Amino acid sequence: MQKNYFQKDMETMPIEEIKKIQNEKLVKQVKYVYDNVKYYRDLMDKKGVKPEDIQSTDDLYKLPFLKKDDLREAYPFGLLATDIKNCVRIQSTSGTTGKRVVAFYTQNDVDVWEECCARAIVAAGGTNGDVCQVAYGYGLFTGGSGLHGGSHKVGCLTLPMSSGNTDRQIQFMMDLNSTILCCTPSYAAYIGETLKEKGYKPEDNKLKAGIFGAEPWTEEMRRDIEKSLGIKAYDIYGLTEISGPGVAFECEEQNGMHINEDHFLVEVIDPDTGEVLPEGSKGELVFTSLDKEAFPLLRYRTRDICVLSREKCSCGRTFVKMTKPLGRSDDMMIIRGVNVFPSQIEAVLLNCGYAPNYQIIIDRVNNTDTFDINVEMSKEDFSDTPKVITNKEKQLQSAMKAMLGINPKIHLVSPKSITRSEGKAVRVIDNRKRLGITV
Numbered sequence: 001m002q003k004n005y006f007q008k009d010m011e012t013m014p015i016e017e018i019k020k021i022q023n024e025k026l027v028k029q030v031k032y033v034y035d036n037v038k039y040y041r042d043l044m045d046k047k048g049v050k051p052e053d054i055q056s057t058d059d060l061y062k063l064p065f066l067k068k069d070d071l072r073e074a075y076p077f078g079l080l081a082t083d084i085k086n087c088v089r090i091q092s093t094s095g096t097t098g099k100r101v102v103a104f105y106t107q108n109d110v111d112v113w114e115e116c117c118a119r120a121i122v123a124a125g126g127t128n129g130d131v132c133q134v135a136y137g138y139g140l141f142t143g144g145s146g147l148h149g150g151s152h153k154v155g156c157l158t159l160p161m162s163s164g165n166t167d168r169q170i171q172f173m174m175d176l177n178s179t180i181l182c183c184t185p186s187y188a189a190y191i192g193e194t195l196k197e198k199g200y201k202p203e204d205n206k207l208k209a210g211i212f213g214a215e216p217w218t219e220e221m222r223r224d225i226e227k228s229l230g231i232k233a234y235d236i237y238g239l240t241e242i243s244g245p246g247v248a249f250e251c252e253e254q255n256g257m258h259i260n261e262d263h264f265l266v267e268v269i270d271p272d273t274g275e276v277l278p279e280g281s282k283g284e285l286v287f288t289s290l291d292k293e294a295f296p297l298l299r300y301r302t303r304d305i306c307v308l309s310r311e312k313c314s315c316g317r318t319f320v321k322m323t324k325p326l327g328r329s330d331d332m333m334i335i336r337g338v339n340v341f342p343s344q345i346e347a348v349l350l351n352c353g354y355a356p357n358y359q360i361i362i363d364r365v366n367n368t369d370t371f372d373i374n375v376e377m378s379k380e381d382f383s384d385t386p387k388v389i390t391n392k393e394k395q396l397q398s399a400m401k402a403m404l405g406i407n408p409k410i411h412l413v414s415p416k417s418i419t420r421s422e423g424k425a426v427r428v429i430d431n432r433k434r435l436g437i438t439v
Contacts, residue, residue: 003315003316004122004123004125004126004127005119005122005123005316005317006115006118006119006121006122006123006153006154007115007119010262011119011258011316011317011318011319012316012317012318013262013318014318015310015318018261018262018318018319019057021262022057022261022262022265022290023055023056023057025290025291026054026056026057026060026265026288026290027051027054027055027056029288029289029290029291029292029296029298030051030054030063030298031051032081032296033081033296033298034050034051035051036081036082037078037079037080037081037296038078039070039073039074039078039079040064040066040079040298043064043066043070044063044064046064047062047063047064049062049063049064057265060265060267060288060299061276063288063298063299064299065274065286065299065300065301066297066298066299066300066301067300067301068101068241068301068303071101071241072101075101075102076102079295079297080104080294080295081292081293081294081295081296082104082106082293082294084104086106086293086294087104087105087106087294088105088106088107088110089104089105089110089145090102090103090104090105090140091103091105091140091141091142091145091240091244092140092141092240093239093240093241100140101240101241103240103241103243103294103295104294104295105294105295106293106294108291108293109243109292109293109294109295110149112243112263112291112292113146113149113243113244113246114146114149114150114152114153114246115150115153116150116243116246116247116249116260116263117146117147117149117150117151117153117236117244117245117246118149118150118151118153118154119150119246119249119260120147120150120211120234120236120245120246120249120250121147121150121151121154121156121180121211122154123234123249123250123251123252123258123315123317124180124209124210124211124232124234124249124250125180125208125209125232125252126151126154126156126180126209127154127155127156128154128155128156130154130156130157130179130180131156131157131159131176131177131178131179131180131206132147132151132154132156132157132158132159132178132179132180132182133159133161133169133172133173133178133180133181133182134147134148134151134158134159134160134161134162134182134183135161135162135163135169135181135182135183135187135191136162136163136182136183136184136214136245137162137163138160138162139162142238142240142243142244142245143182143183143184143213143214143244143245144160144162144163145244146238146243146244146245146246147182147211147245148160150246151180151182156180157176159172159176159178163183163184163187166190166191166194167194169191170191170194170195170198170200173191173205173207174200174204174205177206178205178206178207179206179207179208179209180207180208180209180210180211181207181209181210181211181229181231182210182211182212183210183212184212184213184214184215185212185213185215185217185221185222185225185233186215186217186356188210188212188225188229188233189221189224189225189228189355189356191229192224192225192228192229193228193355195228195229196228202227202228202229202230203230205229205230207229207230207231208231208232209231209232209233209234210225210229210231210232210233210234211234211236211249212225212233212234212235212236213235213236213237213238213245214245216324216325216327216342216343216346217235217324217343217346217356218324218343218346218347218350220346220347220350220351221346221350221356222235222254224350224355224356232252232254233254234249234250234254235249235250235254235257235324236248236249236250236257237249237257237322237325239287239302241295241297241300241302242264242287242289242292242297242300243263243289243292246260247259247260247264247287248260248322251313251315251317252314252315253313253314253315255321256309256321256322256323256324257321257322257323257324258313258315258317258319258320258321259319259320259321259322260319261319261320262290263289263290263291264287264288264289264290265287265288265290266285266286266287266288266308266320266322267285267286267287267288267299268281268282268283268284268285268286268306268307268308269283269284269286269301270283270284271283271284271303271305271329279308279309279310280307280308280309281307282305282306282307282326283305283306283307284301284302284303284304284305284306284329285302285304285305285306285322285325286299286300286301286302287299287300287302288300303328303329304325304328304329305325305326305327305328305329306322306323306324306325306326307322307323307326308320308321308322308323309321309322309323326341326343327341327343328341333360333362333428333430335362335369335371335406336368336369336371336406338404338405338406340404340406342360342427342428344403344404345358345360345373345400345403345404346358347403348396348399348400348403349375349396351399352395352396352399354375354376354377354396355376355378357375357376357418358373358374358375358376358418358427359373359374359418359426359427359428359429360372360373360427360428360429361373361374361429361431362428362429362430362431362432363431363432364431364432369432370409371406371407371408371409372408372409372410372411373400373408373409373410373411374411374413374417374418375396375410375411375412375413376412376413376414376415376416376417376418377389377412377413377414377415378415379415381412382414382415389412392412393410393411393412394410396410396412397409397410
């Protein structure tokens with residue numbers, strides 16, 4: 001099989017060379033941040049660390065962490081490392097976990113980001129002969145802008161569709177023979193479902209690959225999307241605070257995402273103690289941007305739980321791999337004392353033959369947590385008698401308890417009654433927070 005790379009020399013560089021580049025960039029970046037970002041300089045001074053204490057990546061642990069609360073406290077200009085006149089763009093987080101965070105970009109920052117996205121597109125089989133349909137949201141959200149720029153770098157014919165208007169998405173997809181689809185996995189599933197309703201078969205479209213990210217999705221959901229659209233589905237990872245999508249991407253192996261280590265230095269830490277963990281350990285991802293000019297973050301805690309691996313990859317890339325996020329240390333739900341992640345619930349649903357259209361509702365009544373899951377039925381299931389539906393609810397509840405160790409109340413609801421997502425899916429409604437309850 002022919003190997004595809006956007007920047008082969010970098011993507012297949014020997015690990016020793018990668019480490020050399022990282023060491024050189026880190027030393028330079030730490031001094032740059034210390035000299036230009038008072039907020040982080042104060043953190044370093046408080047910890048008793050000076051730029052000269054950082055001589056290589058082995059010294060990274062000496063630096064203080066940055067958290068999202070720091071970014072909110074420093075909003076809007078407190079972490080800006082260059083004159084605003086040198087910036088050409090801002091992007092913002094989606095705000096799904098709280099107040100928005102604004103990130104700044106110089107033109108070089110944008111160029112590097114788009115190159116990282118181009119690597120992801122080429123790794124998914126993209127070439128200058130492809131038609132890349134970008135159905136991520138545009139505007140402040142990084143998804144649309146990142147993949148749009150990456151598509152241009154590759155030379156694809158780019159369809160800047162943004163999210164929403166699914167009928168128009170399908171019209172352009174079919175009329176212009178789109179070959180690569182970029183969007184959230186939940187929206188990809190919805191497009192596949194809508195195509196089927198319109199009478200299309202997977203072989204009726206020209207799609208060959210999809211690049212999906214911005215929200216958690218399981219292997220079961222991957223297989224469902226691949227079947228409904230007739231494609232190979234690739235994961236992509238990123239966060240606005242570091243640049244956007246393209247921090248890491250999947251290759252043809254589809255078993256982990258290569259982190260662009262020439263631009264991003266990664267660690268895995270114990271989320272409770274902050275201790276750096278060895279390769280292969282499950283922990284929280286921490287990223288350091290090695291060459292960002294406008295918004296350079298050092299040791300930023302993502303709250304994403306992952307595992308890193310340097311096992312040799314058949315694609316030839318030498319960048320370290322990260323697993324799909326296995327959950328989030330801050331988005332984890334604690335229900336009746338049990339740790340629960342939405343991804344666990346989705347895995348059960350897909351294993352039991354249900355589409356990933358669901359909503360989790362948590363509340364507190366008489367000092368006790370309530371835990372309800374609404375699950376949308378297919379048209380075929382909805383035609384069953386109430387007794388059959390009740391039995392299915394009990395079966396699904398039993399499967400959930402086996403996975404979670406806690407018993408939710410399952411509600412099978414009518415088709416199309418749960419709002420479909422065209423951006424990030426809102427899976428969890430935790431009413432305890434409205435009551436001022438800390439969870």
